[in-house]
Amino acid sequence: MGKRLPMHGEKTIVEHITVGLGKVSAALRSQAWEGGIERRLTPTQGQILLFLAARSGTAVRLNDIAGELCLTAATVSDAVMTLVDKKLIKKARSAEDQRALALTLTAAGLLEAKQTSGWTEVVQAGVSSLTPDEQAVFLRGLTKVMHSLQQQGVISIARMCAGCAYFQPYVHADSARPHHCGFVDAPLGEGQLRLDCPDFVPGVERDQERRWQTFVRGGQGQ
Template sequence: MDGDEDTTVDVGADGPATDDDGLPQDTATDQSGADDLDQRLSGALERIGHVTRTMLSRQAYAEGVSALQLQLLLRLGSVAAGPRVSDLALELDVSQATVSDAMSTLRRKGLVAKEQDPGDRRNSVFSLTPEGDLLRTRLARWDRPLADKLVALSDADKGEVLRVVLGLVAGLQTDGVINVARTCMTCRFFDDTSHPDGPEPYRCNLLEVAFADTQLRVDCQEHQAPLTA
């Protein structure tokens, strides 16, 4: 029909490009044939990372703060002792100047309080004000769309995914790619050798309890880095 757009897809004389398994090629890989599955897994994780960054930024914008300020508020609400600027910069992988600027803005908004570090009078520590804690509670829901999707998974599947992801995080910290990871697998008290084949293959030597994949901690307040030789 005259005027209609041509929606035919040109797949070439030999049909669409396929991999050795007969499936269409995945543009997330470089098609070199090396570590194709690894590349696709990395690509899938990158997509999840993009989604989480987008959700975090949207929630921050809706509450009138930046994405970094949101992360700082969440961090201040999850630690027992007030952190210093240097601690926060290390965890978020940004400069101390960037954290200082963000903290100054949060203080002007009445969301964060600054006090002298009782352990080192040369430094300051930060904590949430009551208004900041209320905002942190609202901001903590930034991941709701993703959490809603996870509800459909079984506990066993969620535990397995958690174990795999935290294992990757631990490896990246060991390699120096990330600075801070307060997970079970990076903690001096974590023991995965006592009952490796049992239903609770791990043990926390601090609390003296056994636990399973579903109980692995992502950000434990009792975390302590392994002792160095």
């Protein structure tokens, strides 16, 4: 067998995965731009519509959007003004704080958000090519990556199961559904973990760290 020659610029698996995630991100941006040209929306405006649709029924402020989407307040303000002019978003005084403005979708905005959600279909098709077991492993991996990004302050606190006060990891003997959600009072499997849940309640820091370590260790050493 011939001698293996070193490859210039050979990468670690971490670097390969990072490159792959970058390409997925580029695909999403490309689809958003193409869809935006057709629908006369920028990717940022589309993201805001999707964010408001996901938060339907709750008061959303400019700062909420900026924090969630990792954008500056000025960028969000400009995009929201355009969406208001397009009659896709409406502003009203917050019921909780009359000094603050709350943003909601109009009927036209909700319809536009549903159309905009189609921009992610190409990536969804790629994920659907994975087996159910691969999808569950991928989802668990994304949960851990997002947790790390939160710890670094790169992204805002995501409404993930693994960070929720209702989440109880590895409390059931059933390996297919080892976790428990206290909100719905039902067991959860790895493939059912959410990265953005409307019923999310942040856990107490000390308890949350204990739950996270149990989740990461796979229930060992409880």
